[in-house]
Amino acid sequence: MSYRLPSLNGLRAFEAAGRHLSFKRAAEELSVTPGAVSQQVKHLETTLGVPLFHRLHRSLVLTGFGETLLPTVSDAFERLSAASDAVARTLETRALRLGVSPRLAADPEALLAAVAGGGRAPDFIRVSRTDEVADLLNGSLDALLRPGPGPYPGLHAEHVALNDAFAPHREASLVVWPGLARCRELLKVKALLGRG
Template sequence: MDGILVSYRLPPLNGLRAFEAAGRHLSFKLAAQELSVTPGAVSQQIKHLEQILGVPLFQRMPRGLTLTGHGEAMLPTISDAFERMSAAADAVARTLPTKALRLGVSPNLTEDPHGLLAKLANTEQSPDYVQITSTDDVANLLSGALDAILRPGPGPYPGMHAELLNLHQAFSPHAQASLVVWPGLAKCREFLKTRSLLGSPG
């Protein structure tokens, strides 16, 4: 009804994400790989969630995990909620006005003056769908000053969508780099074009 404030009583979202991933995989290790965190971090987040809820969600067995009755009852609803949030974010990202993806590239990837990344960074030679700057400071990504960053090697990058790419040789002598972006932008056309421009999945 109009004029009524609604307050949602929610446990920490990181704990819910860890539970949902671990529940699907029945593995803290696989959940950690999906979320780009350590298995220990997943275990701690789930333990904290269990303390808040006051019930166990998993049984820790010698050969792996099993869901408790509470966990089995909770998992489908939590999975559906994350699917709906992801779909909503994707729908918004696809309707954004066409503009350049603001990509920060690690200086280590632009150090070769003859490499294509160095030529594109801070110049007008970039394709119209990406604006490349020579910086990989995550603070710029978190503040919204950048849409994505490109860094050598794998993550982890908690809370972000990260893809390990085999870079095209023309771009950099480094074999692989992580392309990191906010999850809501992971399917927008500017990001997808930029990913194809830089390399192939690692």
């Protein structure tokens, strides 16, 4: 059986723009320009023959067609990701290199060990004590946990409600390159850091 599908890049651009209701934020997530996201969505709309967004001044609103399509496309990407993840679990991966701001934890490795409950930090994380975005930019880190919302131009920053072990801090930003925003190790880190 063959499948008649529109462009995968167009669907990815639409799904990200639909979640964020922003070409700019979708572009940051996908590591492309907002113009590229807009063009991919426009091509998808042409292929489907229907508008997916109302383009307003500085904002997007899903049309009825977009509202119908978005949950199915999001679910399809989640399922593809889960299937790929199941296969990839058999492959060896390297630990996520996480920098933790000294303002959040004096000894981040001991703190993560306590949060994990195993006497040491989990194997999927290599922790270092740093507050330098430059360490992320130069490739010596995969992710950086910092207090405050940013801004972090060109990077993906996600708000994290921190586990009580980080007291008195309750919130931080987990900053990564956009391509790593949904990697398996990062999702595990977010689950470990966050409040249940």
